[in-house]
Amino acid sequence: MTYLALVQNGIAQGLIIGLAALSMTLVFAIARFPNAAAGDMLTFGGYAGLFAFNATGSLLATGLFAIIATALLSLAMYYAVFRRLAGRSSVSLLVASIGIGFMIRAVLGVSFGHGQLVFEIELTRPYIIGGIRVSPLDLKLALSALATLAAAFGILYMSSIGRQMRAVADNSDLARVSGIRSERVMAALWLLVGALTAVAGVMLGMATIVAPEVGWEILLPAFAAAIFGGIGSPIGAVAAGLILGVTQELSTPFVGFTYKIAVSFVVLCTVLVMRPRGLFGKAEAVR
Amino acid sequence: MRGNRRDVLRSLGAGVAFMAMPAVVRAQGADVIRVGALNPITGSGSPYGSGMQKMILAAAEAVNAAGGAGERKIEIIAEDSQTSPQAAVLAAKKLIEINKVSAILGTWSSGVSLAVAPFAENADVLLMHTSGAPALSTMKVNGKGLFFRFHANNERSGAAFAELCKRRKFTRPATMAFNNASGIGNVDGFRKAWEAGGGKVVESVIYEPNQPSYRSELQKILAANPDVIVTGSYLADTMIILREWFQTGQPVAWAIPGWAVTPELIRAIGPTAAEGIMSVDAISNEDDPAFKTFDAIYQKAMGTSGRSNVYAAECWDMVNCLALAIEAAGGPVNADMLKAKIREVANPPGQQVASFAEGKAALKKGKINYEGASSALDFDATGDVTPTFGAWSVESGKLVMKYKFQA
Amino acid sequence: MDAYLAAIVSVTLIHVLLALGLTLQYGFTGLINFGMVGFFAIGAYTSALLALHGVPVVLSVTAAAVVAGVSAWPIGLASLRLRDDYFAIVTLGFAEIVRLALTSEKWLTNGVQGLSRIPPIYEGTGTAAAFIIVAILLAVTAAAIFLIHRVAYSPFGRIIAAIRDNEEAVQAIGKDPARFKIQVLIVGSALAGVAGALSAHYVTYIVPEQFMALTTFYVWVAVIMGGVGRVSGAVVGTAILMFFLEGSRFLGDFLPWISSVHMASIRIGVVGLALVLFTIYRPQGLMGDFTKR
Numbered sequence: 001m002t003y004l005a006l007v008q009n010g011i012a013q014g015l016i017i018g019l020a021a022l023s024m025t026l027v028f029a030i031a032r033f034p035n036a037a038a039g040d041m042l043t044f045g046g047y048a049g050l051f052a053f054n055a056t057g058s059l060l061a062t063g064l065f066a067i068i069a070t071a072l073l074s075l076a077m078y079y080a081v082f083r084r085l086a087g088r089s090s091v092s093l094l095v096a097s098i099g100i101g102f103m104i105r106a107v108l109g110v111s112f113g114h115g116q117l118v119f120e121i122e123l124t125r126p127y128i129i130g131g132i133r134v135s136p137l138d139l140k141l142a143l144s145a146l147a148t149l150a151a152a153f154g155i156l157y158m159s160s161i162g163r164q165m166r167a168v169a170d171n172s173d174l175a176r177v178s179g180i181r182s183e184r185v186m187a188a189l190w191l192l193v194g195a196l197t198a199v200a201g202v203m204l205g206m207a208t209i210v211a212p213e214v215g216w217e218i219l220l221p222a223f224a225a226a227i228f229g230g231i232g233s234p235i236g237a238v239a240a241g242l243i244l245g246v247t248q249e250l251s252t253p254f255v256g257f258t259y260k261i262a263v264s265f266v267v268l269c270t271v272l273v274m275r276p277r278g279l280f281g282k283a284e285a286v287r
Numbered sequence: 288m289r290g291n292r293r294d295v296l297r298s299l300g301a302g303v304a305f306m307a308m309p310a311v312v313r314a315q316g317a318d319v320i321r322v323g324a325l326n327p328i329t330g331s332g333s334p335y336g337s338g339m340q341k342m343i344l345a346a347a348e349a350v351n352a353a354g355g356a357g358e359r360k361i362e363i364i365a366e367d368s369q370t371s372p373q374a375a376v377l378a379a380k381k382l383i384e385i386n387k388v389s390a391i392l393g394t395w396s397s398g399v400s401l402a403v404a405p406f407a408e409n410a411d412v413l414l415m416h417t418s419g420a421p422a423l424s425t426m427k428v429n430g431k432g433l434f435f436r437f438h439a440n441n442e443r444s445g446a447a448f449a450e451l452c453k454r455r456k457f458t459r460p461a462t463m464a465f466n467n468a469s470g471i472g473n474v475d476g477f478r479k480a481w482e483a484g485g486g487k488v489v490e491s492v493i494y495e496p497n498q499p500s501y502r503s504e505l506q507k508i509l510a511a512n513p514d515v516i517v518t519g520s521y522l523a524d525t526m527i528i529l530r531e532w533f534q535t536g537q538p539v540a541w542a543i544p545g546w547a548v549t550p551e552l553i554r555a556i557g558p559t560a561a562e563g564i565m566s567v568d569a570i571s572n573e574d575d576p577a578f579k580t581f582d583a584i585y586q587k588a589m590g591t592s593g594r595s596n597v598y599a600a601e602c603w604d605m606v607n608c609l610a611l612a613i614e615a616a617g618g619p620v621n622a623d624m625l626k627a628k629i630r631e632v633a634n635p636p637g638q639q640v641a642s643f644a645e646g647k648a649a650l651k652k653g654k655i656n657y658e659g660a661s662s663a664l665d666f667d668a669t670g671d672v673t674p675t676f677g678a679w680s681v682e683s684g685k686l687v688m689k690y691k692f693q694a
Numbered sequence: 695m696d697a698y699l700a701a702i703v704s705v706t707l708i709h710v711l712l713a714l715g716l717t718l719q720y721g722f723t724g725l726i727n728f729g730m731v732g733f734f735a736i737g738a739y740t741s742a743l744l745a746l747h748g749v750p751v752v753l754s755v756t757a758a759a760v761v762a763g764v765s766a767w768p769i770g771l772a773s774l775r776l777r778d779d780y781f782a783i784v785t786l787g788f789a790e791i792v793r794l795a796l797t798s799e800k801w802l803t804n805g806v807q808g809l810s811r812i813p814p815i816y817e818g819t820g821t822a823a824a825f826i827i828v829a830i831l832l833a834v835t836a837a838a839i840f841l842i843h844r845v846a847y848s849p850f851g852r853i854i855a856a857i858r859d860n861e862e863a864v865q866a867i868g869k870d871p872a873r874f875k876i877q878v879l880i881v882g883s884a885l886a887g888v889a890g891a892l893s894a895h896y897v898t899y900i901v902p903e904q905f906m907a908l909t910t911f912y913v914w915v916a917v918i919m920g921g922v923g924r925v926s927g928a929v930v931g932t933a934i935l936m937f938f939l940e941g942s943r944f945l946g947d948f949l950p951w952i953s954s955v956h957m958a959s960i961r962i963g964v965v966g967l968a969l970v971l972f973t974i975y976r977p978q979g980l981m982g983d984f985t986k987r
């Protein structure tokens with residue numbers, strides 16, 4: 001019974017990590033660097049959503065506003081910084097993304113202060129389905145996450161721009177030669193990444209709190225999930241996020257609440273040693 | 288390129304020279320008492336730090352408006368401790384050596400207070416803090432007696448919680464503690480007092496800071512079927528834990544430190560979920576005149592009730608105690624004199640006063656006893672306050688005091 | 695006044711040691727180590743624990759260097775099998791695990807209560823003592839600079855530069871890069887361990903929560919601003935960073951309308967902006983750099 005509950009917790013966490021990891025793996029595969037600003041973009045999404053929620057009280061407006069705001073932020077990041085660094089080493093881009101993350105955090109800190117805020121949603125008692133307690137908020141958030149993932153996958157696999165993004169991920173030179181305009185692809189990439197992190201940020205904010213550091217805390221598990229799932233595999237990122245989330249929670253009776261945070265890394269390191277391309281990644285150079 | 292580098296080195300040199308200049312910002316003179324404020328504006332104490340700093344500044348303003356202490360104005364130099372011992376040490380050194388403060392007020396985390404203590408002691412600078420660690424009252428750390436703890440120490444807090452649970456006839460308490468010295472100190476104090484009374488704690492969990500969710504931790508506690516959960520927690524994590532608890536549907540009572548059960552918390556979890564939650568705090572009853580003065584100013588400065596930041600009330604009291612001590616000394620002061628005078632103005636017997644202005648006037652007639660916004664401020668031999676505690680219960684969305692007791 | 699300046703110089707020197715370690719690993723060899731704070735912590739706790747049990751500070755700091763260096767060995771093995779950005783993330787994870795272990799293993803580290811009353815670098819108070827401490831730290835830093843300099847201009851140094859720029863070529867001439875990478879990681883981490891130990895004896899109180907990833911990033915900022923791949927870059931970059939971080943404290947005195955809360959956010963924002971601008975416009979840092987990246 002408790003194990004089931006732990007699994008539930010893990011899934012709830014895992015969905016958020018999975019969304020963040022999905023945005024991470026897309027950037028890894030298409031722009032070819034680890035995006036350390038993802039955490040702070042997530043935080044930004046949470047704040048944007050909270051702003052809309054406090055103004056309108058509508059969940060739909062919250063989600064839309066957060067998505068649009070973060071997507072625009074993301075696009076601005078691309079045009080202002082990442083585009084200028086195109087062709088440079090992934091370390092340069094990583095370092096620049098760290099800098100951008102700091103700047104986002106600074107702006108949020110100055111605008112909203114350092115205290116933590118909450119979505120004042122009414123709390124509800126759980127449904128009891130076949131002896132298992134399920135929280136309505138969990139369900140709502142999970143459905144939103146699934147809807148977002150469906151939309152994201154729809155874009156990636158069924159739209160023309162999605163096809164182009166995947167082509168660039170596979171082989172950017174070939175993609176350029178066959179006429180795909182990399183700038184359009186990049187713009188689409190960053191818009192999508194912004195949208196995904198926005199949803200993760202709002203989910204996190206609704207499930208817990210909105211505070212300047214929350215996204216940063218998710219960053220490492222999200223990195224771990226992206227690599228574990230195999231860079232460039234959207235399904236892998238989400239699956240890995242769920243697996244890591246669940247594993248982390250299931251491990252608590254054995255390792256305690258402090259070390260459970262370390263579980264994602266241990267899993268990651270083991271995976272990198274034994275199966276470097278991750279769950280679904282292509283056999284590309286890990287070394 | 289070459290010239291560029293030379294320019295850089297040259298401006299670096301100028302920069303160092305600039306830093307070597309004394310930081311002359313306000314009129315200096317013998318008619319000013321410089322006091323340092325070292326608060327957690329950033330870092331884990333940040334929910335409380337800005338309020339603490341603002342109240343120190345406001346209290347100093349009020350003292351100066353009433354004519355100053357001992358004919359002198361109080362000047363506050365404020366620094367951010369960043370809730371980090373390393374950063375705090377640098378800030379403390381700056382306050383002590385450059386700004387030449389006579390006292391440092393408002394260090395919050397035990398780590399920061401412990402790190403700053405030796406430097407303050409060596410320089411004969413008073414340290415008034417709100418940290419919980421018992422070590423801060425020991426002879427080893429507080430050998431000169433220059434440190435004053437304005438916050439109930441862990442043992443006293445814990446005993447207060449035990450008393451509350453006893454009165455409410457709970458028999459199966461469990462504890463949840465934030466993984467830092469203060470959180471753990473609180474629940475350890477509770478455990479000691481509870482076991483001394485012959486009881487048993489059925490389960491205890493320590494949880495890591497800054498996690499997005501505490502469901503598994505909650506589950507472990509709830510699995511032991513406690514009738515009350517005593518926490519050593521802060522506002523952010525308490526919010527998360529209570530929200531997640533309510534959504535499990537399992538009934539249990541909660542006894543939470545007063546600094547975490549604020550109107551913000553009640554709003555965040557909703558009055559239904561908050562109904563019946565108990566909190567324990569050193570008394571500042573809404574009817575205390577000192578508290579009312581403090582609360583009015585706090586609301587204006589911060590936009591929320593003063594009840595949400597007991598540390599800020601403690602900081603307010605720090606300035607008033609210090610100012611009244613200087614006023615009582617009436618003349619040039621040194622650390623030894625100050626530490627004696629502080630007890631003189633804050634401890635009974637004496638005319639009870641609730642503000643600096645009142646105290647200043649009353650001092651002309653005889654001994655006073657400043658009763659503060661955060662507690663009665665009666666310091667024991669080791670420099671700790673011996674507060675009366677109050678226990679509140681949330682009823683229909685409002686905090687209602689239920690008991691008062693001495694711990 | 696002098697004692698305060700001495701304090702800033704002391705803290706700067708300690709961070710220079712960290713930056714030197716990173717320069718050796720990243721600047722000279724191209725290894726992206728995001729786990730510096732982990733070795734810093736290991737060094738701090740090793741030295742503090744030994745000193746609290748009566749070991750003289752000189753010996754405990756040396757032991758800290760050894761322990762930190764040895765603990766870099768598994769990281770070294772990881773570096774052989776992983777490409778750059780994966781390695782970066784693994785080192786980041788390593789530092790986090792170190793912090794969690796320090797928090798958890800109370801029997802050893804006293805957990806979140808921290809270790810207090812750590813024997814200082816030099817017993818004594820007042821300005822004279824502060825200057826003696828600066829002198830000691832200067833000596834250690836000078837020794838480290840000398841060491842790194844010798845390494846850089848030795849045959850060893852040429853090979854690690856070659857590894858950074860073209861690893862396959864190194865393999866082609868029959869040298870095994872693995873050995874060199876592991877050695878570099880060990881030495882660089884030992885330096886970080888010394889920095890940690892000295893820091894513990896300087897502040898005299900350590901607690902796990904102060905060893906956060908932000909320290910690692912600050913060291914990276916210092917190295918990037920100063921100039922990757924140059925010893926002078928490590929020194930200049932650290933000096934600039936510390937000047938800015940400490941100097942912004944004084945801004946508050948001159949500009950009282952900026953609240954401290956904002957100041958903290960502004961500080962981190964400016965650091966971020968500096969990172970971005972340097973990466974775009976002056977990737978070689980202030981002192982220039984001769985790496986091909």
